[in-house]
Amino acid sequence: MRLVLLGPPGVGKGTQGRRLAGELGWALISTGEMLREAVAKGTPLGRAAGRLMAAGELVEDDIMVGLVRDRSAEPDAARGFVLDGFPRTVPQADALEAMLAERAQRIDLAAYLGAPEVELVRRLSGRLECPVCKRAYHRTDARPRDGRHCDDHPGVELRQRADDAEETVRKRLDVYRVQTAPLVDYYRRDGRLREVSGLGAMDEVYRSLKQALECPDPDPDPDPTSSGAPSGASSGASSGVSSDASRRARPGR
Numbered sequence: 019m020r021l022v023l024l025g026p027p028g029v030g031k032g033t034q035g036r037r038l039a040g041e042l043g044w045a046l047i048s049t050g051e052m053l054r055e056a057v058a059k060g061t062p063l064g065r066a067a068g069r070l071m072a073a074g075e076l077v078e079d080d081i082m083v084g085l086v087r088d089r090s091a092e093p094d095a096a097r098g099f100v101l102d103g104f105p106r107t108v109p110q111a112d113a114l115e116a117m118l119a120e121r122a123q124r125i126d127l128a129a130y131l132g133a134p135e136v137e138l139v140r141r142l143s144g145r146l147e148c149p150v151c152k153r154a155y156h157r158t159d160a161r162p163r164d165g166r167h168c169d170d171h172p173g174v175e176l177r178q179r180a181d182d183a184e185e186t187v188r189k190r191l192d193v194y195r196v197q198t199a200p201l202v203d204y205y206r207r208d209g210r211l212r213e214v215s216g217l218g219a220m221d222e223v224y225r226s227l228k229q230a231l232e233c234p235d236p237d238p239d240p241d242p243t244s245s246g247a248p249s250g251a252s253s254g255a256s257s258g259v260s261s262d263a264s265r266r267a268r269p270g271r
């Protein structure tokens with residue numbers, strides 16, 4: 019499946035996308051993550067993007083489309099991918115449709131995760147991440163075992179993202195409202211949108227997300243050269259959803 023994760027900053031797209039992609043053998047394409055790596059390496063892209071990111075603004079559409087064009091053509095994305103943070107504007111969504119059409123592919127579904135703004139600000143301003151594995155923590159909701167270091171990388175100190183400072187968070191939410199929120203209708207119009215509450219425990223949200231997407235069971239052999247037929251029964255099939263919806267949600271298409 020080719021999936022777009024939509025929703026405001028802080029709603030949990032990264033966490034849910036990482037888990038979904040890992041479990042189902044799809045590539046996770048996180049444009050924010052790609053840009054942060056470029057910033058850390060000091061590449062020309064990183065230098066151009068860093069200033070905009072720190073201000074909570076968007077990087078130019080052409081740059082982002084080029085990044086996703088290349089990344090989505092890599093072998094690990096052949097049987098499916100989850101896009102986290104892209105598209106973020108209508109022109110990006112149009113470019114994505116055109117790019118995939120050239121490859122006789124399409125976005126199968128877009129999952130919208132929603133939560134009230136006051137909760138997003140609370141989550142983002144308390145968010146911490148491991149610089150090595152990118153695992154997300156929170157100062158009060160999801161504390162690391164020793165309060166400071168990644169549970170999976172002892173000795174690696176967690177850090178706050180520069181753009182999670184409260185003022186920048188508010189700017190990012192404004193930008194989201196104006197430039198990205200219209201994409202919810204973009205995918206709703208032709209029936210590809212699934213809506214999921216981003217409130218509640220991470221596991222709970224994950225279960226709802228998988229249910230909304232009628233995800234297949236994990237593939238024990240995520241081989242990018244295989245035909246892409248799902249090995250397990252789709253949970254959609256067992257929950258009695260229409261075969262059309264179930265077919266749409268299968269991977270490798």
Ligand code: AMP
Pocket residue numbers: 027049050051053070071072074075076077078082102103104105106110181190
């Ligand atoms: P994220 O990790 O998705 O919250 O992205 C962090 C920052 O990277 C955003 O606030 C933007 O400055 C930039 N960014 C990430 N994805 C995109 C995109 N698709 N279009 C424009 N800017 C982006």
